[in-house]
Amino acid sequence: MPIAQSHARGPRWRRRPEVRPQQILEAAFRVFGTRGLHQATLDDVARAAGITKGTIYLYFPSKADLFTAMLKARVNRIMPPVDVPKGGPGPVTTRDRLCTLGRRLYRFFCSPAYLAMYRTLISEAPQFPEATAHFYREGILQANQRLAEVIRQGISAGEFREVNPIIAARAFVGMFQIFAVSQGLLGGQRLYPIPETRIVRTVTEIFLSGLLISGAGASRRRPARGSR
Amino acid sequence: MPIAQSHARGPRWRRRPEVRPQQILEAAFRVFGTRGLHQATLDDVARAAGITKGTIYLYFPSKADLFTAMLKARVNRIMPPVDVPKGGPGPVTTRDRLCTLGRRLYRFFCSPAYLAMYRTLISEAPQFPEATAHFYREGILQANQRLAEVIRQGISAGEFREVNPIIAARAFVGMFQIFAVSQGLLGGQRLYPIPETRIVRTVTEIFLSGLLISGAGASRRRPARGSR
DNA sequence: TTTTATTAACTAACTGGTCAGATACTTGGA
DNA sequence: TCCAAGTATCTGACCAGTTAGTTAATAAAA
Known part of the structure; x- marks a missing residue:
């Protein structure tokens, strides 16, 4: 369930390669922070970022890497x-x-x-x-x-x-x-x-x-x- | 791998209903403390206690209950x-x-x-x-x-x-x-x-x-x- | 022999990671 | 300006591995 498309004729999703990493890191911070790293699934993170899990793997090679990248971004x-x-x-x-x-x-x-x-x-x-x-x-x-x-x-x-x-x-x-x-x-x-x-x-x-x-x-x- | 039986003719395991709960709580403390609750499996806890997973369920209804019982015991x-x-x-x-x-x-x-x-x-x-x-x-x-x-x-x-x-x-x-x-x-x-x-x-x-x-x-x- | 503590194999559900295909955007020719 | 072919981005279904929880069988004790 990416970008809401309730209103007339929006595309089902958008290409946003420039903002995705930041978007994902932000979502990861929120989700990991509330649920904890191991309780939070990548589907949770994806949902919070308004994308799907596969997209995460376009920008981060693994859950662990996403986590450490999130740490770095928050330092x-x-x-x-x-x-x-x-x-x-x-x-x-x-x-x-x-x-x-x-x-x-x-x-x-x-x-x-x-x-x-x-x-x-x-x-x-x-x-x-x-x-x-x-x-x-x-x-x-x-x-x-x-x-x-x-x-x-x-x-x-x-x-x-x-x-x-x-x-x-x-x-x-x-x-x-x-x-x-x-x-x-x-x-x-x-x-x-x-x-x-x-x-x-x-x-x-x-x-x-x-x-x-x-x-x-x-x-x-x-x-x-x-x-x- | 319960009670070691390398020496001659010990029983494969012993019935110890009185000490099991304490034993399990002690192991839970060690394992949960080092690995974290969600990373630690009940098999880990059982192994640390010298028993098998099934035995844990004779004394604690669930992993979460074992955890809270462990907290109480450590208070x-x-x-x-x-x-x-x-x-x-x-x-x-x-x-x-x-x-x-x-x-x-x-x-x-x-x-x-x-x-x-x-x-x-x-x-x-x-x-x-x-x-x-x-x-x-x-x-x-x-x-x-x-x-x-x-x-x-x-x-x-x-x-x-x-x-x-x-x-x-x-x-x-x-x-x-x-x-x-x-x-x-x-x-x-x-x-x-x-x-x-x-x-x-x-x-x-x-x-x-x-x-x-x-x-x-x-x-x-x-x-x-x-x-x- | 009966009782009961324990095991070990099992199931069902979940999740990290993959990938083939679908879709948005871009480019260039008319 | 329009359109078609091409490409980058994204999705969603899938797989393989893991683990909480169950249970039928087994062995110790009584």
């Missing part, structure tokens, strides 16, 4: 862009920037697209070690580098104490991710009776207090009673 | 025991206890058994929502409660500032988990060129500095140069 969407103004940080402190970043990270990690990608990656990693390693190197570690750069700036500016920024950045991500994954994949229907804003605020507080130089003050945004 | 092994001496904390500070705990947590998260369980849970969660929710409630949240209790003691003792202990505990876990999962599932062969001890030390430092009341000092165990 730079694993984290939202971390805008790092390399020049003067201007009037805004690194502390403030991390607050904003935390909120954005958490939102992103909660998105179905991220959760699907995370699930897919975790699930299939052992069976696709090279593809996974590539994704890890080019996607995850790159993103972490950009995040670490922010922390590094905070250290240079004298705001933060000296910690390994790579480790700190990854830990920052880990804190948000565990909540997002718990909620999105495991908890489902609000098993955690904690509102998002409180999670983001508390986590950011802990992390910032852990990095800020003592006496630079302002580890809490509002009186401590709020975080209880 | 209280999701985290290492957190010994919380409810009585007087004695001479040891909560700070010290968290240091030890961090190391133990990280080691545990790096273990193949934990990683297999994590992978399994993440992979199959959408297809077994009730079983997952049960595991989450009875296993993960319980363990987090025990961990939160430690933090709560630190707050009562005046060591830590007031934060939501549930959130803090989960964040603590999240920091270690992301490193363990990256290393164990994604990175594989040491893509992270950071030694374990440094990860554990830095993460614990950040977390403790984030909780300790300023001026209670000792946010770093050794001069800051070590963490660069």
